[in-house]
Amino acid sequence: MTVTVARTAIPEHGIVRYASIGGLELEAGGYLPDVTLAYETWGTLNADASNAILIEHALTGSTHVTRGDTDEEGWWEQLAGPGAPVDTDRFFVVSINIVGGCYGSTGPSSPAPDGKPWGSRFPLVTLRDSTVAEARLADQLGIKSWFAVLGGSMGGARALEWAVTYPDRVQRCAVISVGAASTAEQIAFAQAQTLAIRQDPNFNGGDYYGGRSPEEGLALARRIAHITYRSATELEGRFGREPQAPESPLRGEVLASRGRYQVESYLDHQGNKLVKRFDANSYIALTEALMSHDVCRGRGTLAETLAASTARFFVAAVDSDRLYFPSQSHELAQALPGDVDVHLIRAPIGHDGFLTEIGQLGSQLRSSFLA
Ligand SMILES: CC(=O)SCCNC(=O)CCNC(=O)[C@H](O)C(C)(C)COP(=O)(O)OP(=O)(O)OC[C@H]1O[C@@H](n2cnc3c(N)ncnc32)[C@H](O)[C@@H]1OP(=O)(O)O
Numbered sequence: 001m002t003v004t005v006a007r008t009a010i011p012e013h014g015i016v017r018y019a020s021i022g023g024l025e026l027e028a029g030g031y032l033p034d035v036t037l038a039y040e041t042w043g044t045l046n047a048d049a050s051n052a053i054l055i056e057h058a059l060t061g062s063t064h065v066t067r068g069d070t071d072e073e074g075w076w077e078q079l080a081g082p083g084a085p086v087d088t089d090r091f092f093v094v095s096i097n098i099v100g101g102c103y104g105s106t107g108p109s110s111p112a113p114d115g116k117p118w119g120s121r122f123p124l125v126t127l128r129d130s131t132v133a134e135a136r137l138a139d140q141l142g143i144k145s146w147f148a149v150l151g152g153s154m155g156g157a158r159a160l161e162w163a164v165t166y167p168d169r170v171q172r173c174a175v176i177s178v179g180a181a182s183t184a185e186q187i188a189f190a191q192a193q194t195l196a197i198r199q200d201p202n203f204n205g206g207d208y209y210g211g212r213s214p215e216e217g218l219a220l221a222r223r224i225a226h227i228t229y230r231s232a233t234e235l236e237g238r239f240g241r242e243p244q245a246p247e248s249p250l251r252g253e254v255l256a257s258r259g260r261y262q263v264e265s266y267l268d269h270q271g272n273k274l275v276k277r278f279d280a281n282s283y284i285a286l287t288e289a290l291m292s293h294d295v296c297r298g299r300g301t302l303a304e305t306l307a308a309s310t311a312r313f314f315v316a317a318v319d320s321d322r323l324y325f326p327s328q329s330h331e332l333a334q335a336l337p338g339d340v341d342v343h344l345i346r347a348p349i350g351h352d353g354f355l356t357e358i359g360q361l362g363s364q365l366r367s368s369f370l371a
């Protein structure tokens, strides 16, 4: 479905809408015809379209940043909304499901031109490709230049790509909990996750739709990922060596009947929870899109690359993040033109602090970035 409405006819707040943005020639050589982007909006676009903010979701996020007409809580609920730091009484807020995802945009589970799911045929879509797709949606919405683009983790990588790919379309850019490129270690963790899915007997090379899904593999991928999202200190303080009562990790006649430690049960829960809301092929597609993250690719040094952007930057990191180290945010900030500080989110839990410490993040954004 093509969005053909005039700007003034965007009345819904918090309802998923769909835009057809045409075919996409992809960086890696593939082609996606007739791409759909799912998006939500909150607030009202002003007459000169100067109050638009794009919020980019992370790996398994959706367009649902905050409540709108629906009662369903969003993943950055306290950050965006009426009177919130991203004030929807002032700003027109847009969130777009990334290409390859499973929250409404074209992804591996979407029908290919032959009517069957893309499955194993889905191409590599880099974060840069997604930015190009999103710029077409911005055109359709009548947004020439974003007041701000912001996101955390993969959302931060998407925001950074926007600021560099379209320097004249991004006035402010918030890059939270991510560096300028995925590091070797981040790629290594990602490969273990994608292999967990690919080695599930139900994966069938990616063509499992209509049959059994590779749920075990996806749950294992999430367990691996979730360990990296939380700090050792948090896991130790929260679970220690406690058993998941009434199970006992030191009882069981054979290894297979051993009871679990609490932390194992916790990771099982995180894995099983994701399986209920996410498609395994999308998990691979987005994980590999994040592996592709390198804002400098084909552009020169980091300083040369960032010099192309005229945006005002906000860089933040969680002090205990062991996946996207604060040092990577410092490296990014130091390469930016001008004096850019790194706002440290103080949280013991690790990477996921960008989702849980909304109070700190919100006040930093409000005072120094969105004022
Ligand atoms: C920016 C984005 O787009 S990301 C999109 C949103 N992200 C997600 O939803 C990712 C999945 N969720 C998470 O990663 C986390 O829930 C966060 C980061 C959102 C919130 O973190 P926290 O509030 O610290 O939640 P936490 O990680 O402790 O998980 C709590 C869950 O673990 C369960 N749990 C805790 N201990 C145990 C245990 N011993 N055994 C089993 N389950 C347990 C709780 O019952 C709770 O279950 P529920 O989520 O089904 O209610």
Ligand SMILES: N[C@@H](CCO)C(=O)O
Binding pocket: 058, 059, 060, 061, 152, 153, 154, 229, 351, 352
């Ligand atoms: N917890 C986040 C990933 C960490 O950036 C998500 O599920 O999207």
